[in-house]
Every structure is written in structure tokens, then in C-alpha cells.
Amino acid sequence: MAKRGDKKALRGRAGRMQGGRGSGRGTQGHVRLWGRHAVEAALMNPRRQHRKLWATREGIDSLDGELPPDFPVEYAAVTDLARLVSRDAPHQGLVLECEPLDDLHLDDVLDGDSPRPIVVLDQVTDPHNVGAILRSAAAFDAVAIVTQDRHAPPESGVVAKSASGALEVVPWVRVVNLARALDEMAEAGYWRIGLAGEAESGFAEALPAGPVALVLGAEGEGLRHNIAQHCDALARLPISERMESLNVSNAAAIALYAAAMRT
Template sequence: MTGKPPSHTPKDTHYARLRREHRERIQANAPAVDDSIVRLYGLHTVRAALLNPRRAKLRFLATRNALQRLELPEDIPGTTAEIVEPRAIDALVGADAVHQGVLLETRALDTKRLDALGEANLVLVLDQVTDPHNVGAILRSAVAFGAAALITTSRNSPQESGVLAKAASGALEHIDHVEVRNLADALTTLSQSGFQTIGLDSEGPAELEQSFSGGRIALVLGAEGKGLRQKTRSTVDTLARLDLPGAIRSLNVSNAAAVALYAARAHLLSRS
């Protein structure tokens, strides 16, 4: 009766050790990943970022055709492009990203403090809205309706990214981003500063248009499906609903934000 053969021979062990040492050498020599670098892509997104003097532009890639379509001024620093083929950008952001032949590597924009709102009369507050596509779409509506800032929590909120910026279609460059640690405390501070904090809730006791009462408004929206957290609901000054007479009684959070912003802007204009 013969025993079981060894699971690996000395030769196998030798090659396994060589492979392991090779992997370790590659890892040791690999450049460190810089989490502060954001890759923005898409014509509207990249053009707006290039024209934003607050942006730290690190590397700008473009195809010849895309560079012509950008129609950039010649006197803007950081707008000299490396001319590449589309596959070079695919390799950086993935073949599924609709980059339209342009990519900008940059630093994320600095966030601001709550006390930097100044004389703003309309802001948008997100309570753990995490989908970057939704947040990007919300940013686009916020800029369109003249909101001064988007307020989010430092946790459970998406960070600036190519996906978020593409959905915002350039809006990221035109609005302040305020980041807070405790949303309930921030809402209390807003209220004490003269903002009427209005939480959107499908079961809110009053219609949104009938709820406005002041000259400074902070609209508060919750995550898709979950809505506002209980702490947020108990902290806002007012809970209000959108009047939806149709068969569908709720909207995607980005659509709800657009409708609410339109109503808030109409109210503020009526006071001026």
C-alpha cells in the first residue's frame, strides 16, 4: 500500500515562492493611489470644470474632435489638452462611461461651512441621499432654480465623482457644497439663522405651496424609498407634501427636488 503523493513538489514550491516575490515587488513599486484625484468626463462637465478658476486641473485628455467641440477660450490656464484616442480614456474610466472624448483629472472642490451661506435665501438639504445619479440630477435643478448651496452630511452621502459630475452636467461648478457632521444640528442652526426648514414628506400635513412663510427657505429631502429619517422629521420647522393628483403618488427624489425648487423660487419671487 502506497502513501498519498505530496500535494506539491519542491519544484512547485520553488515556483510558487518566485511568483509571490514577483507580486510583492510589483506592489512595492506601484504608485500610491491618490483618493483626492477625481476624474471628470463628458463635454458639459469638463468644459464647466476647465472654466472654473477654483478647480485644480492636473491632467486634461481629449480627442481631436472633442477638443474642437469644447470651443475653449485660449487664455484659460490648464486647458492645454493631451490629444489621445478614445480608448486611452476608456482605459481610465471604463468603456461604459459616456465620456464623449474628454477627461479631466482634478482635485475635488473644497466643501464650505454652514456659516458661509451669507445672504442666501434658498438652499437644498439632503438627508442620506446616496445615489450619485440622483445627487447629480438634484445639483442640476438646484443651479437652474438659483439655490445657493447643497447641504449634505459627511457620512452617507456620495463624494464628488465622475458619475455624479456627469449627471450634474456642469452644475457642480456653480453651487457651493456645504458638508455637516450632524444634520439635526445643522437644521437647527439654519432655523435660527432665519431659514424656514421644510421637509418633503408624502404624508406631510400641508401642501408645499401653502407651507411657505418666510424669505429664506431650506428644502429638506430624504433618501429614495426611506424618505426623511425620524430625527430629521422632528427637527424641521414644517413637513409638507407635493400635491400629486394622479395615480402615482410619489416622485423620484431628483424630480421631487425640481418641483419643490420651482415652487420655492416662485414664492421668493412673489415677495420681492
């Protein structure tokens, strides 16, 4: 495969990963991704099946690698690309149409022997927040994120752009019943901490030395009562009384950092 300088070769059309499926797709049909980081990460991902790339020549040149000779590329003007994506989306001269990633089972990611955390999102529906949480999960080496299939955004260009490539590297498990999934995590050896502003315990005191599942609820509503009951502890982040709460993606980043800094 040809290379440009010392850049890595992009994988082009990758075979789909074989194996078990989860509770159902979060996305039906194809997915359009845009922006250099999101598109480049998808092109490098062997679990992706790519359909077509629309790009400006500058966009192609910005990629850290070279496409195979037979890769389906259609060169287009910036204004033409803008019609393929959400309004005012920063496509950076690259729009990739591909198949959604295969679903995963929770059993595929549970590893009670690892100190790496799992992030559990209880009805966090904003795709920008989910994308930002994926990015933090990748930065702090989380095992996976887990969401309910009906109350989470689908795989999309907005999620991928906000994740800045992390959508391709952090496993995203969708489950039918989040409470049951938390029970399975406990059986696998994870200590489940729900982040709640009204909790009496501080997060540092509640954080164990071993495997941990960090459970975060939607902004405003917070954790649902049933999900809080399936946590081993509820804890709050030490923020100033001048602020009622943090954005859920910021809270996730702080919790992941604290988990990563354990000795």
C-alpha cells in the same frame, strides 16, 4: 491668452480657493470628470486645480474656449478614453483629472436675508440623483446643497456628468451632524420644510415668503425621524394617488421651481 474666434478663454490651471474647510473631504485624492459640460465647467472654474486632460481632437474642438499653451493635454483615441472612466460612461472625447473642490463651512453659504433656497439632502446616496439635484439647484438659483459627509456620494465623474456643469457653480456643504446644521439654518432665519408624502399640509401652503431650506430624504426611507423633528413644517407635493412618490431629484426640481415662483 489665445482665443478661438469669439469664444471665451478657458482658465487652465486655477489656484485653489483659500479659506475655511468643512467637516472633511467627500473625496480623497484626485477626481476624474468626463463629458463636455462637466469638463468645460471645471476648466472655467477658478476654484479648480487641474492635473491633466485626456482628449480626442474633436473633444478639444468642442470646448467653448481655448486651453493655455502649457496646459497638460494628452491626445487619445475614443477607445483609450473609455478605459479611463466608468464602463460605458459618455465621455464625449474629454476626460479631466483634477483636484476635488475645497470644503466649505455652512457659515460660508448661510444668508438669512436672501429668498434663495437651500437644499438639504438626508442620506441621498445615488450620485445620479445628487447630480440632477445640483443641476436643478443651479437652474433655480439655490444658495447651496447640504449633505451629511458620511451618507452622500463623493465628488465624482458620475455626479459631475449628471449635474451638467452645476457641480462647479453650486456650493456643496458637507456636515457631520445634519440635525445641528438645520438648527444653524433656523438661527440664520431659514424656515425648514421637510418633504414627506404622508404630510397633511400641501407644499404651497407650507412655503413661506422668506428664506427656506428644502429638506428631502432618500427614496424609500424618506426623512429620518430625527431630521423630520428638526423641520418647522412637513409638506407633501400634490401628486396623483396613482403614484406613491416621485424620484427625489424630480421632487427637488418641483420644490425649487415653486420656491422660485414666489412673489
